[in-house]
Amino acid sequence: MSATPLPPQPAPPRPRGFTLGHRIPPPSGEYRWVYLWDAPLRAMHWLAAIAIVALAVTGFYIGKPYFITGGAESADPFVMGWMRFIHFASAAVLVMTAIVRGYWLLAGNKFERFAALFPVRPRDWVNMWKQAKFYMLMERHPPAYLGHNPMQQLSYTGIYLVAAVMVVTGFALYGQSNPGGLINRGFAWVPALAGGIQMVRFIHHVLTWVLIIFIPMHIYLAMRADTLERTGVISSIITGGRFVDAKEKFIDAEDA
Template identity: 30%
Template sequence: MNTKPLQKVLVWDAPVRAFHWLIVLNFIGAYLTAEHDSWRQLHITFGYTMAGLVVFRLIWGLIGTRYARFSAFVRGPRQVLDYFRCLLNRQPGNDIGHNPAGALAIVAMLGMTILVTTTGYATYKEFGGELLEELHEGLANAMLLVVAVHIAGVLLSSWMHDENLVRAMIDGQKRGNPKDGIHSAWYSIALVLILAVLGFWWMQWRLPI
């Protein structure tokens, strides 16, 4: 039986990639500016931007392209455990989209972002006092840990699959059969997302909220 060799196909659309790198940029910015009072407005801007990006990702996870949808990668506990078991046996499955471990990390980071930005907003508005501020800081540190585990998982998966997953989140391409690829990158949506973020930053600089 003849099988077609795997080739580079488009898997991650442009909005997913733009979201990914924007959330990375804003998380780093928010974390680095957290302890400086003189950079408070910048910290708040990064936090608001992260909240807006998560709202976009939740919507795109419902209406986006094939591999962007939550229905394509959110797995149950048994599938996640099976994947980790395969990793221990050095027999990982070949997932064209997010693997179960990556999917778990993404869901965790989205949830953590919601909690971090919510407690950050409440702290900014002085709703909960020092206790809420400490909770906000603790959640931010916990999110940093999740991010570190995610990066380690990406590097491990890249090695085990012999495929650069970081580059895949830049150019959107992974190895697969031609039928596995998505048909459109939706660059227009990604451009709108980036312009919305830049526009919000400009508004924050002009009229901080």
């Protein structure tokens, strides 16, 4: 991608006291900008993030209405109605992001394509263990990847799977509002497979927690990579690229 070399620059003076990231190897002074995430992928990431938060908030109300609308006539407030509308609308957005992401598995660059979802090579398993040791504070530096490291690949693919199950179970539940309709008939295999519509409801409910547990870990590890290793990953999901040391060798740089 675009690799504009920058002139060598002196490192800025550092303040005394405690700062994170001080043990990063001295940069060579040359940087290049690598473009990783295409615009559709970034847009889908943030749309899905918003949709998932909206789905969780409204979904928990639908699962157990955590406040009661008192007093007025039933015709007046429409709380559950709006909650369900927002839930279904956000679900539609999430399905749309999944469709675009699915297309981008074919159309995207090598960091976005189908093969990048699965850490199946022996090299990947070695580096996943190194990454785990880094998180256990047993390794000074994680394996250097431009795109997703094997542990990210595994967890993001897992989240895709969870989201897929959420979508399928969600459609099975939604389809019941129009018995005999297209969605109802198209997803009739889901309760048959799960052992009844209540079990579908249960799976849909439990997997919400998996997505919620993922959020703090995802944000923390992204911030950690940015502060400790100065990888610029947070910027990369906004601008699409990040600055890297021009001399640094990356494991996935030569991958097809």
